[in-house]
Amino acid sequence: PAATVPATTVPAALPAATVPATTVPAALPAANDSAPAPSSPAGAAPAQTPAAGTANGTRRGRIFSSPLARRMAREAGLPYEQITGTGPNGRIIRRDVEAAITSRDRAASVLAAAPVTPPATTAAPVTGPATASVTGSVAGIPAFTEIPHSRIRRAVASRLTESKQTTPHFYLRGTARVDRLLRLREELNDGASVRVSVNDLVIKAVAGAHLLVPAMNVIWTPDAVRSFSSVDVSVAIATERGLVTPVLRSVERMTVSSVATAVRDFAERARTGRLRQDELEGGTISVTNLGMYGTEDFAAIINPPQAAILAVGAARQEPVVEDGELQVGTVMRVTLSVDHRPVDGVVAAEWMRAFLSLVENPVRILA
Known part of the structure; x- marks a missing residue:
C-alpha cells in the first residue's frame, strides 16, 4: 500500500509554504498498448487462458488479454492468473504486464540485498523547518524529491x-x-x-x-x-x-x-x-x-x-x-x-x- 506523508504545520509568518500532505501512488500510470492488436478471424473468440483455482489468490474463469500483453508475459515468464487486468472488462494489457514485471524485479533485488526482512514500521510524520523536502520511491516510479513552494x-x-x-x-x-x-x-x-x-x-x-x-x-x-x-x-x-x-x-x-x-x-x-x-x-x-x-x-x-x-x-x-x-x-x-x-x-x-x-x-x- 502507498505511504501517506502527513502535512507539516508552518507558522504563517514564515516565507515558505507549508508542506502539503502527499500521497505516493501505488503504481505509475501508463498509456494503453502502443501496438494495436492484430485482427482476429471472423467469429474467433477473444484470447483466453484457463485459470487455476482461487485457493492461492489467483482468478477463476476466463482471462482476457491483448496479443502484446500475452507475448510480454510469456517472454518474462509470468503466469496470466497472477496478473490483474485494468483494461476493459478486466482485460490484461501492456501496462499490467509491465507493472507486474517491475514489481517482480524490485522484490527480487530487495531480497538479494537483504535476505532477512525487518518488521514493517510506521512512517514518522515529517517535521522540521518549512523547507524540508519530501521523498518517495515506489514500484515503477523513480526516486523523487518535492520542494515545497515558497x-x-x-x-x-x-x-x-x-x-x-x-x-x-x-x-x-x-x-x-x-x-x-x-x-x-x-x-x-x-x-x-x-x-x-x-x-x-x-x-x-x-x-x-x-x-x-x-x-x-x-x-x-x-x-x-x-x-x-x-x-x-x-x-x-x-x-x-x-x-x-x-x-x-x-x-x-x-x-x-x-x-x-x-x-x-x-x-x-x-x-x-x-x-x-x-x-x-x-x-x-x-x-x-x-x-x-x-x-x-x-x-x-x-x-x-x-x-x-x-x-x-x-x-x-x-x-x-x-x-x-x-x-x-x-x-x-x-x-x-x-x-x-x-x-x-x-x-x-x-x-x-x-x-x-x-x-x-x-x-x-x-x-
Missing part, C-alpha cells in the same frame, strides 16, 4: 502566468558595441569605493531612453494608459526563495554610483528576505541580466502591470565591421519584451534605438 515562488508563478496569458507580448532585439562602455566602467572603478557593474550602467541607459522616448514610460490600466513623469526601474534579483524585482525610484536623478549602491542593498536584503512590500511595487520597466552566466540572448516575461522588460545578455568579442573593415569588437545583445496594449511597435523601436545609442556612447549616460 510564498514568493507561488506569487511569481501566478503573476507571470497571468502576464503571459493576458498581456500581448511582442519582442525587439538589438546588438550594441560595448567597448566604450567597458572602458568607462574601468575608469569609474579606478580607485572608487563603490564599484559599478555593467548592469548599473545599463539601468542608467534604460532611464535615459525613457526620458528620450516618454511614450515608453507608461502602463496599461482598464480605463487609460497611465504615463509617468519620473523613471522607476525594477531590477530582477534571483534568491533561493524565488525571483524578486525591487524598484529603483527616479533613476534619471541618480548617479551611477548611487544606482550601484542601491542595487547592492536590494540584493543583500532580498537574499535575507528583508525587502519591504512597497519596494516591490510600481515601475514601468524591468531589467533582467543573465550575462554573468554566459547567456548571450534570451527573452523575458513582462512583470505586470509594467509595460516592458529588457533582457540583457553577455558581452562577447566577435567579428564586427566598422567603416568597411573587419575588426574584433565586444558586443552585447538585448531583447525588449513589450506590452502591445499601451505601446506601439514604432514607439518600442524608437526606444531601442535610443537605448543602443546611449550604450554605445556611454558618456551621455553620465550627463
Whole structure:
C-alpha cells in the first residue's frame, strides 16, 4: 500500500509554504498498448487462458488479454492468473504486464540485498523547518524529491502566468558595441569605493531612453494608459526563495554610483528576505541580466502591470565591421519584451534605438 506523508504545520509568518500532505501512488500510470492488436478471424473468440483455482489468490474463469500483453508475459515468464487486468472488462494489457514485471524485479533485488526482512514500521510524520523536502520511491516510479513552494515562488508563478496569458507580448532585439562602455566602467572603478557593474550602467541607459522616448514610460490600466513623469526601474534579483524585482525610484536623478549602491542593498536584503512590500511595487520597466552566466540572448516575461522588460545578455568579442573593415569588437545583445496594449511597435523601436545609442556612447549616460 502507498505511504501517506502527513502535512507539516508552518507558522504563517514564515516565507515558505507549508508542506502539503502527499500521497505516493501505488503504481505509475501508463498509456494503453502502443501496438494495436492484430485482427482476429471472423467469429474467433477473444484470447483466453484457463485459470487455476482461487485457493492461492489467483482468478477463476476466463482471462482476457491483448496479443502484446500475452507475448510480454510469456517472454518474462509470468503466469496470466497472477496478473490483474485494468483494461476493459478486466482485460490484461501492456501496462499490467509491465507493472507486474517491475514489481517482480524490485522484490527480487530487495531480497538479494537483504535476505532477512525487518518488521514493517510506521512512517514518522515529517517535521522540521518549512523547507524540508519530501521523498518517495515506489514500484515503477523513480526516486523523487518535492520542494515545497515558497510564498514568493507561488506569487511569481501566478503573476507571470497571468502576464503571459493576458498581456500581448511582442519582442525587439538589438546588438550594441560595448567597448566604450567597458572602458568607462574601468575608469569609474579606478580607485572608487563603490564599484559599478555593467548592469548599473545599463539601468542608467534604460532611464535615459525613457526620458528620450516618454511614450515608453507608461502602463496599461482598464480605463487609460497611465504615463509617468519620473523613471522607476525594477531590477530582477534571483534568491533561493524565488525571483524578486525591487524598484529603483527616479533613476534619471541618480548617479551611477548611487544606482550601484542601491542595487547592492536590494540584493543583500532580498537574499535575507528583508525587502519591504512597497519596494516591490510600481515601475514601468524591468531589467533582467543573465550575462554573468554566459547567456548571450534570451527573452523575458513582462512583470505586470509594467509595460516592458529588457533582457540583457553577455558581452562577447566577435567579428564586427566598422567603416568597411573587419575588426574584433565586444558586443552585447538585448531583447525588449513589450506590452502591445499601451505601446506601439514604432514607439518600442524608437526606444531601442535610443537605448543602443546611449550604450554605445556611454558618456551621455553620465550627463
